[in-house]
Amino acid sequence: MKRIALILLPYSWLVALFLVPFLIVIKISLSDIALAIPPYTPNLDLSAGWQGFKDFISQLDFDNFVFLTTDDLYWKAYLSSLRIAVVSTLITLLVAYPIAYGMARAPEEWRPTLMMLVILPFWSSFLIRVYSWKAILANEGLLNQLLIAIGVIDEPLLILNTPTAVYIGIVYTYLPFMVLPLYSTLEKLDASLLEAAEDLGCTRFQAFWLVTFPLSRNGIIAGCFLVFIPVMGEFVIPALLGGSQTLMIGKVLWEEFFSNRDWPVASAVAVILLALLVIPIVLFQRNEEKQREAEG
């Protein structure tokens, strides 16, 4: 009985916070746009009983999903998001790995401080931090001023409102999500394994490549998913830093919702995005489970 209650608790959270809203979104995606509040029909009229429910169901259709295939904006946005998510995940991994490695090799008494520094950005608003990148990357921004002052360039670099700015923003924002899982696997790594590898004839680099790297695989996988999944639906960073050039599905969704006030199409976009993300999410869960098994 107690065990059932224990299991029920997280599941009821899931149902209340994920499943119910998701069902509502699916319902809206199957509805039609209307000039009303809320801006779609049909609405379920419970007072009409069973007949009302049947009428309600009969009015739902897949028109919005069909619409998404007629305009190439949508699939281009999905593809572009996918590409940006993949590329920025890889860049984040390349930047985060040395950081995590350095942290794990640092003297023990330093590690909590280093950890703090990685988490520190979370103390200020995400929006403010992305906004301040505008001030850094703008044509008259800090970066260009600095580069011109030290004479590296004559003309300001055009970074803001380009995909480059989006990549910078994403890598900056999601770096901690990559560093932390990497650090936690690297820190657990037994230093005597590296000694054993060297003892058996490896150079330092070979020892890293043959021992450290494969043994940090779980951290790499976890970190990549933690970055890839949210970046896929990212809206704020491309909206603030990417200008009109950067096409991302999160931005399309926002525009459908707030500019066009087309809730049904926006919902259809969201449903497909989620369907696409189910694959990596399931893979991520599987990886976590395997890791837990291996350690348990």
Next chain:
Amino acid sequence: MADTTPMPHEGIFAPWDDPDAVPLIRFRNVTKRFGDFTAIDDLTLDIYEREFFALLGPSGCGKTTMMRMLAGFETPTEGVIEIGGRDMARVPPNQRPVNMMFQSYALFPHLSVYDNIAFGLKRSDMPKDQIADRVAEMLRLTRLEKFAKRKPHMISGGQRQRVALARSLAKAPKLLLLDEPLGALDKKLREETQFELMDIQEKTGTTFVIVTHDQEEAMTVATRVAVMDAGRIEQVDTPPAIYEGPKTVYVADFIGDVNLIEGTATKTGEHAYDVAYAAGRDPIKVSECMAEVADGSAVTFAIRPEKLLVTRERPEDRPNALEGTIIDIGYLGNLSTYHVELPGGQMVKATMTNASRISRRDFTWEDKVWVSFRASAGVVLTE
């Protein structure tokens, strides 16, 4: 691969007695400090090629630290370590002719047993097909054939230890460092592996340095045994020499069982002393004492329990006989241990083989007995 160089002194392997022999390993005044803690204290030691050198000592005395310095994971704070005549100070671990079996095994968790053993071979220039043969040989030697495909977390502790052993043996290094290689094995497998190790050593001419907590193991396998204490080497000798001729009380006490009787020495002749241990008792007569002891100095007389004879009557043929009372008898099957209290409270322990069945045993608790021994049976220690 067999080494055909003739041994010094025909038939007896004792390069340490040969002034011309060149040691493979030389520690010269090596000190290792961790912060202000001295783990190895001004240690000087030679180990010769083809030796099976055992390090014995209590936990924390610096055995692993010595091994790690040989393997190249620690650098001496002071002093020089030479291997094969070459100063090792600037030689990284992967370029030393040394393999180490780690006390913690340090098996690669992401690799199978097979790949763990093959790891070092793959880093060498050995051709692929030979690697497979060599690994198969190692698996056979350590009886791990059935587990070749398993990962380290899927085998038992003893099996892991054997994988670690096989991995360090695979490259047939010039010098093999084994840090407690057999601790997790059961008695039978341990004895078999000991003989395997000695066999490997015979065949390959590899020099072994082995750390062990098991004295019997050290006695069985080693050409020489070093007894360490707190970063210093107390004594280095062959197993019989260290057992029969300990130089300090510490060594006598550390290796095997011993009775220690404190007293005052008086010289009575060439290599002969009397040790007075209690007022009003005959002194213990000691012959064949190699150490020079000043008259009247405080000494400890050390004698092994098996050198003592317990009898009801005073034996005529033995120069030393002490009278006492049996306090306790420990029955070990093949042996019995008698704890005898001498007048004045000194306890001595005597072991005797149970030549006759227990029902016909001569003595029992509280019996008055004589404990006797020859003049050459014990040693006089000054430290």
